[in-house]
Amino acid sequence: MSLMTTDYDTIAAISTPPGVGGIAIVRVSGSTAIALVEKVFSGPDLTKVATHTINYGHLIDAGAHRETVDEVMVTVMRAPQTYTKEDIVEINCHGGIEVTNQVLQLVLRQGARLAEPGEFTKRAFLNGRIDLSQSEAVMDLIDAKTATAQKAALNQLDGSLSRVVKRLRQELVDLLANVEVNIDYPEYDGAETVTTKLMQTKTNKIMQELDELLQTEQQGKILRDGLETAIVGRPNVGKSSLLNCLLHENKAIVTDVPGTTRDVLDEYVNVRGVPLHLIDTAGIRKTDNQVEKIGVDRSKAALKKADLVLLVLNASEKLTAGDRELLAATQDSKRIILLNKTDLPELIELDQLDVPKATLIKTSAVAENGTRALEAALAKLFFEEGVTSTQLDVMVTNARQASLLEQARSALQTVLEGLKQGLPVDIVQIDLQRAWEFLGEITGDNYDDELMDQLFKKFCIGK
Ligand SMILES: Nc1nc2c(ncn2[C@@H]2O[C@H](COP(=O)(O)OP(=O)(O)OP(=O)(O)O)[C@@H](O)[C@H]2O)c(=O)[nH]1
Ligand SMILES: [Mg+2]
Structure with missing residues (x-):
């Protein structure tokens, strides 16, 4: 309204x-x-x-x-x-x-x-x-951590998502109107079958568009919150040193004592346009030290949550059982393997590393070697295999919007299943109507006060 x-x-x-x-x-x-x-x-x-x-x-x-x-x-x-x-x-x-x-x-x-x-x-x-999705864009714009995120928010503020959602709603309304005609004038011969067919085709088409929108959600999240990137490895391999290299400042404590990092430390950094949420973790090993143990558990949790893993190995030592465990634990994750301490004589058995060459990068945190190669690899991974700026025209940047798209999609799924089972159109139209309502909540054409209060509370005062 x-x-x-x-x-x-x-x-x-x-x-x-x-x-x-x-x-x-x-x-x-x-x-x-x-x-x-x-x-x-x-x-x-x-x-x-x-x-x-x-x-x-x-x-x-x-x-x-x-x-x-x-x-x-x-x-x-x-x-x-x-x-x-x-x-x-x-x-x-x-x-x-x-x-x-x-x-x-x-x-x-x-x-x-x-x-x-x-x-x-x-x-x-x-x-x-402005509508609700545009209000959310205002907040995203304020929070934007990179130029790419800012561009996505600006597009949404301009109403790009709203326009798509409004068009889809209109298509649903047209379809519903068609059903009404069908119900009001049943004497039209064959109207029923025409309507069923039409409903199938149209519903399918709208569902496809919803799918496309939903696919942008993951990218939208990364743009907003940064790519969750965990630096993991056993103690003393140089994780904190590498974090400092990427941040260009000595943020994390570095010592030659294994088990230096105890708490998970996180920082936002913009690497060649890629928003990273970098997480330096405690070196993973078995330990009896209470504090370190908690750190190790947190490392494992960060590893699970990460979109990307930077697994650090010490190139100046032979592979250890700990390294092998981490290699196995991260094999299904998106990862880059960093062979650190390459300023020292190389002892690591490269031939035993059964990983694609492109994911291996040699670094030296003390000599600051290899950080450029790492930055390039991150950008490549992100822009060529992840988000590209050409897809930014319409983007779902927010969990609330995504969940509503998801619900609309599932209502349409119910429509299709109903039609398949031969349910009459005036029965399945209830779910069409529901899809229309869910979409309306994205733009705020349908809204309830409680939701609105929740939403605007996330803003800062004065905005
Ligand atoms: N020669 C050499 N030494 C390095 C390199 N990177 C780190 N170091 C040294 O290795 C030691 C451990 O470095 P950290 O960065 O604290 O290692 P970490 O992986 O964070 O260790 P924990 O926090 O204990 O898990 C320090 O003495 C660093 O100076 C490198 O590329 N070459
Ligand atoms: Mg450390």
Whole structure:
């Protein structure tokens, strides 16, 4: 359902990140926003200035002492061409924590309410400026860790997914209309068989499109959260040293004591456009040390969860039973095997490594050799065998959307099975209707309040 702009109360929040900066922005939205700021603003009359103008002046606390709170620039944007479709005032104040808070408090004392996380975007949705999948794109855009992720989010904000979903819904409606005709005018000869055939073909086609969308989900997740990449190996082979090489900083503690890394350490890093969520793990071995044991268990869990495994071997030693166990444990994972410490004489039995050559990379973390080859291999794996930028036009980037697509797909599956069993079209149409409803939840054409609250709570305050 699309709602007309409703008169909600006026909300305010600090929209810039907390902390010290050159400027900070306090955003106010709602029908009383302009009048409310005008009460404490000394400068041009904000209720009279043209829309989308920025106005210089001072904020005055009208209390007993009439103190000047700050020298500010105030942007006035009148409905409906604003982020929320309501009147918006943005106060650009000096970016100190104390100043910004005082400005916010002053605005709140004039009758605005502190906005909840994501409430500005929620209003944009409630007032019909963007749909639910676009709201989620706003959040993804803020969270984007790489240029590729940003592009995907921007596409979705532009409504690319919504357009596909809306078209599919329309096709379902057309199909349902056809069934209605069939029911209302049964005297049409053969209408029933035509409708069954049509329904089969159309349902199949829509299901195919849903499948294609669902296939983009895995890629979308990687773009958003990074490729979950676990660096594993037995103790002391140089895992933490390699992490530091990829990060270009000494983040992880490196010592010559086996069992140095105890806790799983993770970092986001952008390697040639590939978003990696790198996880340095404790060296895997049997141990009686309580703390190390926990570390080893966590390593094993990280290994299970990983999209990609970087298995590190020490090239200057012979293969050990531990190495062989890890080679066997990771053989079904997407993996790259790093032969580290190649600056030392090579003792590893390469001929006993029964793995494709392309997945073997020689490195030396101390000499910083091989990191380029590793970066190239990661990019190749990612762009040639995984996500490619050409597929980014429409992408499902979010688990909620994927699950709804999945449910719509399964409803259509039920339709097809019903038809196969010879059920009359007016019975199977119930599942067509369900598919239509699931798809509607993606864009928010169908929504319930609880879901919406959950969704917008994930936003930051001020957005
Ligand atoms: N010669 C040489 N030494 C290395 C290389 N990489 C790491 N080392 C050394 O090997 C030792 C162990 O390195 P770490 O990076 O702590 O190894 P780790 O695999 O993280 O070890 P744990 O955390 O104990 O599992 C340190 O003394 C490093 O300086 C390398 O390529 N060549
Ligand atoms: Mg380590």
